[in-house]
Amino acid sequence: MPELHRITAGGVALVVDTSGDDPVVVHWGADPGAVEIDPALLLPAVARSMFDEPVRPSLLPQLARGWRGRPAVRGSRSGRDFSPRFALTGSDGDAATLTLRLADPEAGLEVEVRLALAPSGLLLVDSAVRNTGDAPYSLEQADVVLPVPAHATESLDTTGRWIREKHPQRRPIQQGTWVRSGRHGRTGHDATAVIAAGTAGFGSRHGEVWALHLGWSGDHESYVERTAGGDTVLGVGELLKPGEVVLEPGGEYRAPTVYAAWSDAGLDGVSARFHDWLRARPSHPTSPRPVVLNTWEAVYFDHDLDTLKELADTAAAVGVERFVLDDGWFKGRRHDRAGLGDWLVDETVWPGGLTPLIEHVRDRGMQFGLWVEPEMINEDSDLAREHPDWISKPGDRMPIDWRHQQVVDLANPEAWQHILEALDAILSENAIDYLKWDQNRDQLELGHDGVASTREQTLAVYRLFDELRRRHPRVEIESCSSGGARVDLGILARTDRIWTSDTNDALERQTIQRWTELLVPPELVGAHVGPTESHSTGRVHDLGFRAITAMFGHFGIEWDIRQATDDDRDRLAAAIRVYKAQRDLIATGRMVRMDHPDPAVQVTGVVAPDGSRALFSIAALATSANEVPLPVRFGGLDPDRAYRVELALPLGPNAVNERTGVAWTDASPLLSGRLLGVLGLPMPILNPEQALLVTLTADA
Numbered sequence: 001m002p003e004l005h006r007i008t009a010g011g012v013a014l015v016v017d018t019s020g021d022d023p024v025v026v027h028w029g030a031d032p033g034a035v036e037i038d039p040a041l042l043l044p045a046v047a048r049s050m051f052d053e054p055v056r057p058s059l060l061p062q063l064a065r066g067w068r069g070r071p072a073v074r075g076s077r078s079g080r081d082f083s084p085r086f087a088l089t090g091s092d093g094d095a096a097t098l099t100l101r102l103a104d105p106e107a108g109l110e111v112e113v114r115l116a117l118a119p120s121g122l123l124l125v126d127s128a129v130r131n132t133g134d135a136p137y138s139l140e141q142a143d144v145v146l147p148v149p150a151h152a153t154e155s156l157d158t159t160g161r162w163i164r165e166k167h168p169q170r171r172p173i174q175q176g177t178w179v180r181s182g183r184h185g186r187t188g189h190d191a192t193a194v195i196a197a198g199t200a201g202f203g204s205r206h207g208e209v210w211a212l213h214l215g216w217s218g219d220h221e222s223y224v225e226r227t228a229g230g231d232t233v234l235g236v237g238e239l240l241k242p243g244e245v246v247l248e249p250g251g252e253y254r255a256p257t258v259y260a261a262w263s264d265a266g267l268d269g270v271s272a273r274f275h276d277w278l279r280a281r282p283s284h285p286t287s288p289r290p291v292v293l294n295t296w297e298a299v300y301f302d303h304d305l306d307t308l309k310e311l312a313d314t315a316a317a318v319g320v321e322r323f324v325l326d327d328g329w330f331k332g333r334r335h336d337r338a339g340l341g342d343w344l345v346d347e348t349v350w351p352g353g354l355t356p357l358i359e360h361v362r363d364r365g366m367q368f369g370l371w372v373e374p375e376m377i378n379e380d381s382d383l384a385r386e387h388p389d390w391i392s393k394p395g396d397r398m399p400i401d402w403r404h405q406q407v408v409d410l411a412n413p414e415a416w417q418h419i420l421e422a423l424d425a426i427l428s429e430n431a432i433d434y435l436k437w438d439q440n441r442d443q444l445e446l447g448h449d450g451v452a453s454t455r456e457q458t459l460a461v462y463r464l465f466d467e468l469r470r471r472h473p474r475v476e477i478e479s480c481s482s483g484g485a486r487v488d489l490g491i492l493a494r495t496d497r498i499w500t501s502d503t504n505d506a507l508e509r510q511t512i513q514r515w516t517e518l519l520v521p522p523e524l525v526g527a528h529v530g531p532t533e534s535h536s537t538g539r540v541h542d543l544g545f546r547a548i549t550a551m552f553g554h555f556g557i558e559w560d561i562r563q564a565t566d567d568d569r570d571r572l573a574a575a576i577r578v579y580k581a582q583r584d585l586i587a588t589g590r591m592v593r594m595d596h597p598d599p600a601v602q603v604t605g606v607v608a609p610d611g612s613r614a615l616f617s618i619a620a621l622a623t624s625a626n627e628v629p630l631p632v633r634f635g636g637l638d639p640d641r642a643y644r645v646e647l648a649l650p651l652g653p654n655a656v657n658e659r660t661g662v663a664w665t666d667a668s669p670l671l672s673g674r675l676l677g678v679l680g681l682p683m684p685i686l687n688p689e690q691a692l693l694v695t696l697t698a699d700a
């Protein structure tokens with residue numbers, strides 16, 4: 001084993017100094033080539049009033065090595081062994097992976113950290129803490145911490161709330177710790193997509209950026225920390241409650257996988273690492289993403305077979321391929337106060353079961369999808385009346401209600417088995433292609449037998465998904481959580497789509513999708529054309545803006561299109577034809593988010609990996625400070641190819657009127673990728689909340 005161990009893939013390198021007994025990541029970023037340097041030359045200075053040896057953030061930053069930031073591993077044996085001194089005991093690896101084993105025999109602890117660079121350049125970190133002592137050890141936290149260089153001076157994370165997920169927030173990195181904690185018992189609406197640090201002013205397409213993501217759907221923390229010593233680190237880890245993880249002698253805690261991306265091409269480069277890695281998974285959906293119609297904003301709880309059949313007919317006529325029956329089909333579920341837990345078809349509303357609707361849908365060539373919320377229970381349900389002890393609680397007291405519902409204690413094996421069999425029965429007895437799996441409440445006080453159980457619950461939920469998928473491998477599953485409150489790579493390991501947000505307001509969606517897609521590739525990001533007047537904001541948007549916004553995701557409809565005008569239905573059908581022609585590109589291309597100089601305009605694109613074609617939307621989010629729109633540049637194209645530039649949407653004669661128009665929208669010119677990237681094209685005047693969709697096709 002060399003003293004400076006370098007692993008490399010996809011143009012990224014990680015260099016670990018293993019010359020002493022305290023492994024230190026000395027570099028994560030651009031590949032420096034062979035690191036032929038004496039590790040001692042990389043040691044920092046020692047100040048006069050300081051520890052008498054150089055201090056660096058160890059692979060496991062720890063008090064015993066002089067680290068005055070957050071220690072990576074925290075815990076104790078009733079107060080003892082509070083400060084382990086981990087020393088390297090062994091390591092192995094190859095060109096792209098490195099496993100390091102560390103131990104403190106006196107404290108009775110061992111840690112194993114596996115660092116693996118995927119071909120996309122995404123770094124995966126898996127770690128475990130073992131109790132080798134002879135008394136129980138209470139673990140408080142086990143973080144993964146990676147250093148970033150001092151020239152990373154700004155941080156970025158995302159936050160949000162219901163119907164407003166994934167909004168970015170940026171700050172200068174100063175001494176101290178900026179921590180994003182999630183105590184929702186689920187990922188959370190405010191959960192950050194990544195915790196990132198970058199060079200001054202880094203943007204979508206420029207600057208160096210380092211970013212971490214925790215693949216976990218329970219409580220979590222993400223932070224950026226700069227010490228007075230001058231070190232900057234990024235850290236993430238599961239957030240544990242007191243007593244939640246007590247390792248018996250020989251016991252082990254396995255931390256959720258941490259994903260780390262470095263880019264010298266701004267945030268688009270970070271996305272490329274995540275998207276490439278996700279797309280390379282054997283489980284990644286590769287069939288063309290079907291156009292969805294979801295019934296929620298069309299009929300809500302008002303289920304009626306004839307109405308739904310009519311909706312299915314209308315859906316099939318405009319080109320829908322997957323019809324999803326949302327909440328309201330099961331026993332007692334006439335409103336959101338009752339029924340959760342009773343996963344049987346409501347015979348009063350569905351006297352013939354779901355089969356008549358399913359057959360109607362399938363006869364029209366569409367797949368059938370069904371909504372479930374398996375982790376939840378209404379107190380007004382047969383399940384709660386029969387098994388009141390199956391409700392997760394901190395002790396004897398009930399947690400506060402949220403949407404009138406509580407949580408099934410899935411750490412209870414009987415409750416878990418019951419829910420599994422109920423779901424299995426639904427899928428076995430009905431011809432169902434797709435489940436929309438919802439989770440609609442924060443769960444702050446999850447408890448099993450009086451002990452905090454967020455971790456146990458999260459693992460039990462994962463096991464439920466895994467077993468159901470094993471039994472029904474052809475059923476696709478969407479992860480929904482009051483919109484986008486469960487968007488993380490832990491849930492995405494077992495699902496095929498996320499519901500991004502409960503808002504279908506296209507203006508809100510422009511921002512939410514842009515920042516969700518920092519992490520998640522668009523083909524997994526549910527995006528629906530909602531009603532003309534948004535149910536979440538009351539805004540009224542033209543169909544063109546709604547359809548172009550939904551195009552950069554997994555396209556669907558959530559609108560009672562029986563009530564739409566004939567003209568709107570024709571335009572919707574036309575937009576669906578455009579989506580179907582472009583969806584392979586959307587599912588495989590590189591995301592391009594231009595750093596457009598006008599904050600009122602958002603330019604989003606996808607460019608085919610071979611540069612043969614691209615799709616861009618130009619969306620006016622607000623009124624502009626400029627009388628006349630600034631030219632839009634198209635990034636990511638092959639500079640040496642010529643592209644035919646065509647307006648794909650809106651369609652129709654008045655789409656871009658003469659007075660506000662520009663010549664190229666009619667001329668469909670053939671222009672070089674270099675010119676389009678450097679000069680760009682002038683834009684027609686758009687009203688706020690209007691958009692254009694442009695296709696660029698390389699000349700054969």
Ligand code: GLA
Nearest residue numbers: 296326327480481482483502
């Ligand atoms: C949540 C989901 C919605 C819808 C409702 C049904 O809010 O995010 O899409 O399924 O539940 O109750």
